[in-house]
Amino acid sequence: MKFVDEVTVAVKAGDGGAGASHFRREKFVPRGGPDGGDGGRGGSVIVEATHSKRTLLDFRYQSRWEAENGESGSKNRKFGKDGADLILSVPVGTEIFRQDENGREEPVGDLAEDGARSIIARGGIGGRGNARFKSATNQAPRHAQSGRKGESGNFRLSLKLLADVGLLGLPNAGKSTLLSRISAAKPKIGDYPFTTREPQLGIVKTDSGKSFVVADIPGLIEGAHLGKGLGLQFLKHVERTKVLLHLVDLSPLLQEGGEEVLRRDLRTIDEELQQFSEEVAAKPRFLLFSKSDLLSEAHRAEVLEKVSEIAASEFPSAPFAVISSVSGNGISPCLQWISDILKDYSNEILE
Ligand SMILES: Nc1nc2c(ncn2[C@@H]2O[C@H](COP(=O)(O)OP(=O)(O)O)[C@@H](O)[C@H]2O)c(=O)[nH]1
Numbered sequence: 195m196k197f198v199d200e201v202t203v204a205v206k207a208g209d210g211g212a213g214a215s216h217f218r219r220e221k222f223v224p225r226g227g228p229d230g231g232d233g234g235r236g237g238s239v240i241v242e243a244t245h246s247k248r249t250l251l252d253f254r255y256q257s258r259w260e261a262e263n264g265e266s267g268s269k270n271r272k273f274g275k276d277g278a279d280l281i282l283s284v285p286v287g288t289e290i291f292r293q294d295e296n297g298r299e300e301p302v303g304d305l306a307e308d309g310a311r312s313i314i315a316r317g318g319i320g321g322r323g324n325a326r327f328k329s330a331t332n333q334a335p336r337h338a339q340s341g342r343k344g345e346s347g348n349f350r351l352s353l354k355l356l357a358d359v360g361l362l363g364l365p366n367a368g369k370s371t372l373l374s375r376i377s378a379a380k381p382k383i384g385d386y387p388f389t390t391r392e393p394q395l396g397i398v399k400t401d402s403g404k405s406f407v408v409a410d411i412p413g414l415i416e417g418a419h420l421g422k423g424l425g426l427q428f429l430k431h432v433e434r435t436k437v438l439l440h441l442v443d444l445s446p447l448l449q450e451g452g453e454e455v456l457r458r459d460l461r462t463i464d465e466e467l468q469q470f471s472e473e474v475a476a477k478p479r480f481l482l483f484s485k486s487d488l489l490s491e492a493h494r495a496e497v498l499e500k501v502s503e504i505a506a507s508e509f510p511s512a513p514f515a516v517i518s519s520v521s522g523n524g525i526s527p528c529l530q531w532i533s534d535i536l537k538d539y540s541n542e543i544l545e
């Protein structure tokens with residue numbers, strides 16, 4: 195199963211600055227020679243791979259990118275300043291395709307390593323100033339060149355995605371609702387037969403602007419590791435995630451005896467994980483007690499206390515939060531926790 199993050203961008207490199215046409219004028223030099231300087235080079239557009247990015251999300255928000263133009267030359271043979279190059283930072287593993295007017299594509303880069311670069315549009319060179327055109331036969335040329343246009347074009351950027359985070363919980367825990375609440379974008383699915391129960395991936399953006407990929411693992415029920423439901427198929431999807439979000443519906447706590455229901459729900463998922471793979475079960479895990487908006491003010495304090503007790507005794511090493519996917523309350527510390535952990539991983543490329 196392959197998920198890809200794909201964007202198209204329109205880029206334009208900077209134009210070269212114009213050369214100047216100018217003659218020296220000084221008090222005691224009656225007929226000064228030509229002294230117009232050259233224009234500066236336009237900046238190029240360069241795509242660069244970095245481990246610190248995990249998705250192409252930034253390019254969904256902005257699809258047009260332009261590098262700076264070169265400045266014009268001026269008198270006294272002064273060169274115009276070069277335009278700065280524009281660096282587009284993308285995750286390691288990003289492939290680049292140039293698209294022509296007919297939609298045909300040609301691969302132009304495959305940035306497989308941290309720091310790998312591809313110049314996708316070159317800046318135009320600056321025009322020459324009239325000082326350059328002085329010759330034995332033409333002592334006072336007026337002609338100066340204009341700068342060359344910067345290259346432009348449309349490019350498709352494509353990244354095979356691995357889920358960084360696995361979202362686990364019993365049916366109805368609220369996984370899909372949470373994912374749609376926190377998703378900034380949905381990646382495309384390739385090579386996968388369409389079913390109504392395919393795992394959903396979402397690209398999530400944190401307040402600090404970082405993004406990562408969350409997979410909703412549906413259908414995880416008791417016996418999933420034995421292939422019950424579609425559980426096994428989806429469990430395989432968590433194998434390569436870095437962290438787990440374990441979601442449990444807290445609403446049973448609103449009723450008598452709810453504490454036991456909650457503990458059982460938590461353990462059911464944990465046991466499925468343990469049976470599937472101890473290694474997967476040992477991944478850093480964040481417990482999310484969902485649907486907090488269902489708590490009335492009168493019950494809130496009491497329920498929160500029970501939640502702390504349950505979390506501390508069932509999973510003493512896991513951080514936890516009480517959240518509502520309806521109001522969005524309580525979610526952001528968890529997203530911050532995830533991005534802190536993911537900082538330590540370099541991007542991996544799906545084969
Ligand atoms: N009140 C409330 N209902 C929720 C919340 N999250 C999910 N639900 C509801 O719980 C039910 C199951 O949610 P869903 O996201 O489909 O669960 P999934 O099976 O784990 O994907 C749906 O009716 C949701 O509207 C929440 O934060 N608050």
Ligand SMILES: [Mg+2]
Nearest residue numbers: 369370371412
């Ligand atoms: Mg669901």
